[in-house]
Amino acid sequence: METFILPSGRTISYEFTYKDTPSRPTILLSNSLSSQYRFWDRVVEDLHSAGFRVILYDHPGHGKSSVPSDLKSTTFSSLADDVYSLLTDLGLTTGKTPALHGWIGVSMGAALGTVFAVAHPGMIKNLIICDTIANSPLLNGNDPFGPRVEAARKAGSMNQAVDETMQRWFGDEWIRANPDEASRVRSLMQQTTLDGFETCCAALQNKSFDNRPLFGNLAKCVERVKLVVGENDADLPKVMGDMRTEVQKGFDEAGKNDKVELVIIPKAGHVSFIDGYEDFIKAVLPFLKE
Template sequence: MSLNSTVSQLQLRDGRQLSYQISGPAPKPSSSGPSDSIPTVLLSNSLCAPFHTWDHYVSILHGHKFRVIQYDQVGHGGSTVNSSEVDGTTFNSLANDVLQLLDALQVRKVHAWIGISMGAATGIYFCAQNPGRVERLVICDTISCSPNAIGIPDPFEARVAAARKDGHINDIVEQTIVRWFSEPWREMNEAEVQRMRNIMLKTQIEGFAACCRALQDKEFDLRPLAGKLGGAVEKVMLVVGENDANLPQTMAELREQIQAGFDSLGKGGKVRWAIIKGAGHVSVVDGLEEYSQHVTQFLEA
């Protein structure tokens, strides 16, 4: 028996609507309360990428008998955004949105959180704030901190200003596709590029701005949280596209910090690492086959 995979809406405490979808094997009914009998994988998205980004990998997860929760962050896909709250968006607030979703769904423990880019950062914040709520964390293609926290040029402000000036997200989407995927891959995968373009164009300008604010926040810094993950989750895996700018180097440093935290608790060997050959920033798309081999193996280990 499978769960209904239609898109649903959850009204959050601040009045926003959070768009989500659950699919895969359904847990057995239990008179004693919610059931976690089917391992659940939660997928968390990158900036400008609603949850359908994951659809090819979701099919693979279903084949391995996982239940899957997908959701759209604020102002992405079917999730709404309060324009008055855009500047107050942080990774703490993004993590709290997911906490409200899991509580509403009565999901007490997630087998794995898989996040790409800002979805990975959200996962780190969530796990640090809610120890034991996630068993395994997969961190993919994320920066370690806000550019404003370390005094390097901030690319987000200009992008937000350009989108607001244009009154649409079209140019941002085209620029993002070029950054994420290499030219040879785009030329060989035109249908997949168009699928991604159609998905990304559903991002609202103020939703894009809100998530950029989280990335710009001077308090956004994964490094102080890295050492705490050993006490919050059972296992961690870091995945990065080979061609994703300098992230193979910076994520290797993040991995060392996470491993040190596990080692301090006598949990050595719990942090895995994979570089997806030829892939860019969203390696579940342009590196799907290798990505799924590494990550699915980690989920089942």
């Protein structure tokens, strides 16, 4: 693990594998709420075997990344700025070719990938959007995040929030059948600080989070897009089906012949690269290698 000091003075924890092997195309992995970059360990091994190098990093208050003084100040735009600053420090924001061969994001990391791609056209070649909502729930008249933050604050730890999240993401059957992986994931999630949980929830609650107008513009910003979602991830297969339609319209209007595919991972939940690992790898690796 390495630490980078952002222009704001905050720190961001990250890892850049095969940093000194620029012949390997670069893949960036972006996390969900309450997770950290070690979630991706098995995926990273496959990416290395396929000839890629990988950038992993942690959101504010996750892993060793610090939080802003104002916990309500975090937005998807500020998170995108953090990533851009890190990539600049790593020397990846100059040059004629895309800095990132691929961005794979899950949940808020997927929403962030869309924001980043539109803010920095041409920096991402292949965008893989996994298990994500399209906009802040507050724009639809509800707020699941506020009560979760309040409950975690009242409890004084992330333990209850982690237990509830494990149930929501994976369910009892998978947890019982995969005790070692479930224990590893739970342990990583418990390292999220209360401040980190609140400040990242603030980004999800912020009414500026609305990616719906951006989906049609992705064709002008990246070369290719693929969407992936767990079959059991609440209503997200439907939400991401609508998302795929909008992205495809943008590609059609831009005169690109690419088919934007939505892959549904059987029996997987919200973090489909963990409980749907094998099918997830089959969905993303060939796409990145084309």
